[in-house]
Amino acid sequence: MAKILVIQGAGMNMRGRAQIEIFGTTTLDEINDAVRGYAEELGVEVEIFHSNIEGEVVNALYDAHDGDVDAAVINPSGYSTGTGPLLSAISQVRFPVIEVHASNPSARGVVSKVQPVSRGLVYGFGVFGYYLAMRGAKELVAG
Numbered sequence: 001m002a003k004i005l006v007i008q009g010a011g012m013n014m015r016g017r018a019q020i021e022i023f024g025t026t027t028l029d030e031i032n033d034a035v036r037g038y039a040e041e042l043g044v045e046v047e048i049f050h051s052n053i054e055g056e057v058v059n060a061l062y063d064a065h066d067g068d069v070d071a072a073v074i075n076p077s078g079y080s081t082g083t084g085p086l087l088s089a090i091s092q093v094r095f096p097v098i099e100v101h102a103s104n105p106s107a108r109g110v111v112s113k114v115q116p117v118s119r120g121l122v123y124g125f126g127v128f129g130y131y132l133a134m135r136g137a138k139e140l141v142a143g
Helices: 028-042 054-066 084-092 128-142
Strands: 003-010 045-050 071-077 097-101 120-123
Touching: 003 028, 003 054, 003 128, 028 045, 028 128, 045 054, 054 071, 054 084, 071 128, 097 128, 120 128
Parallel strands: 003 045, 003 071, 071 097, 097 120
Antiparallel strands: none
16 A cells, blocks of 8 residues: 655645635645545555644655655645755655645746646645545556
8 A cells, every 4th residue: 555645834734724715714634634535535545744844844754755655745835935955855755746735826926946846736626636646646656
């Protein structure tokens, strides 16, 4: 069974509590519950990680590289404009990383710096985007 690390980036803990006009009322706990349900439906194991501290996300990626993770899905959120350490970590891990956003950041003029180092992108499908990203990750792992 493939194992997928789902990383929720900076500010995701504010989903459903701030900027509701952009991101809606769905909370991070509700998103994570949906991710767990999607994982079960797809027949993959999922590990969910959230941090507002970029270094912790970098460490989670490197720990996953040394562990049993087969792929990662990241909603960089506040890290979308990324700095060197996160971008470097994504490009150094042995597994594919897929970027996901429930909304379409490009529609708001945000250009993700995570995009060029990601294997794939899923934007604008709401929480269902996590399903699409995990499905894509599963297919990449299966070869």
